[in-house]
Amino acid sequence: MKRQALLYEGKAKKVYETDQTDLVWITYKDEATAFNGEKYAQLQGKGELTNQLSSFFFHHLAEHGIPNHWVEMLSPTEQLVRRVTIIPLEVVVRNRVAGSLARRLGISEGTELPHPVVEFYYKSDELGDPLLTEDHIAVMSLATPQQVVEMREMALEVNRALRRLFQANQLQLVDMKLEFGVKEGRLLLADEISPDTCRLWDMNTGKKLDKDRFRQDLGDVLEAYREVFKRVGGES
Numbered sequence: 040m041k042r043q044a045l046l047y048e049g050k051a052k053k054v055y056e057t058d059q060t061d062l063v064w065i066t067y068k069d070e071a072t073a074f075n076g077e078k079y080a081q082l083q084g085k086g087e088l089t090n091q092l093s094s095f096f097f098h099h100l101a102e103h104g105i106p107n108h109w110v111e112m113l114s115p116t117e118q119l120v121r122r123v124t125i126i127p128l129e130v131v132v133r134n135r136v137a138g139s140l141a142r143r144l145g146i147s148e149g150t151e152l153p154h155p156v157v158e159f160y161y162k163s164d165e166l167g168d169p170l171l172t173e174d175h176i177a178v179m180s181l182a183t184p185q186q187v188v189e190m191r192e193m194a195l196e197v198n199r200a201l202r203r204l205f206q207a208n209q210l211q212l213v214d215m216k217l218e219f220g221v222k223e224g225r226l227l228l229a230d231e232i233s234p235d236t237c238r239l240w241d242m243n244t245g246k247k248l249d250k251d252r253f254r255q256d257l258g259d260v261l262e263a264y265r266e267v268f269k270r271v272g273g274e275s
Contacts, residue, residue, distance in 0.1 A: 040064075040119065050076060051089065051235060061222075062110065063122045065090075073254045075164045080253070087115040088264045089233045094118055095273040096201065096232040103200045105193065107228035108220060123220025123229050126182050129160040129168060130190050132198045133214040137238055138251075140214075149245070155198055157191050162218075189226050190219050197228065205239065208270040210248070213238035234264050 042064045043056040050072040055064040067086035072079050090112065097109030108120040133140055136150040159176060160168045176182055182190070194217050205212045215237040218230035230236075234249040241248060247255075248263040 040113075051231065052086075057119070061122050062119055064113070065118045065120055067093075067116050067118075071250070071253045071260065073250065075167060078254070082253075082261055084261055085264070088261060088268065089231065089235055090116050090118055091273060092233040092264065092268055093231045095268070095271065097228070099204060100197060100200055100228065100232075105196055105200065105228060106225065108222070120229070121222055121227065123222045123227055125162075125218060125220045125229060126186065126190070127162040128171070128176065128181055128190070128218070129162055130194045130217045130219065131158045131160060131214060132156070132194050132217065133158070134198070134202065135211065135213045137213050155195060157194055159187070159190075186219075186221075186226060190217075193219070193226065193228060201232075201237075204271060206242070208272075209242040210267065210270060211240045211242050213240055234267055239267055 041058045043058060045053060045055055046063065047054040051068055051070060053066045053068065055066070057064050067090040069081055069083050069086045070079065071082050071085060094109060094112045097107050100107055101109065108123050110119040110121060112118050133156040134152060136144070136146045136152065137148050140146070141148045159171045159173070161171050161179070161181065162168060173187055176187055177184065197217060198212070198215070201215070202212045215232070217228060220227050220229040237249060238251060239248045240246065247257060248267050252258065252260045252263050
């Protein structure tokens, strides 16, 4: 397997072609960003942590029957994934109130929701990733109605599987952002799963162990990520 031309560079990773057309090579970067790139920092070792965490969670989900793009880790900062056509939507699953939901609804952060809430956002930095209804998605032809149904169902399956894993290790999955891609007509979970994309709080103390430590200048960002990895069994 050989890494070839750079296909795309995002805030957290680079995506390269390989000598196999159906596979791409991901390199995670030591960069932290927030607020659509307005806040930025270099955090040495972050790429290694997010690669290892994301690989661990994708492998865990595959073992629980949830199809995804992950194939294998190639190095501490690199992984091999199936090449998919990304659907330009972020699918957010919320178990507790936090972040923009608290601001939009005026409900106190940390309030437990009676059932998981699924939201769709348009992937557009220029527009600030706006919240969309299913009618908006249809009007903009971002996904088919069947894909929307499947993304919702898969997102809730991912939520159930990860909540069980986190609760067993004294962590609350407050919310998470998921992305999906299509390969040969099949919907696959894609992108990344890590404390960059999940809000995780200590079940007993409420301590935040996710990207909010960077967003809110709480410090110890990488220490929090390492704590998550240690608790779920990815690191001794």
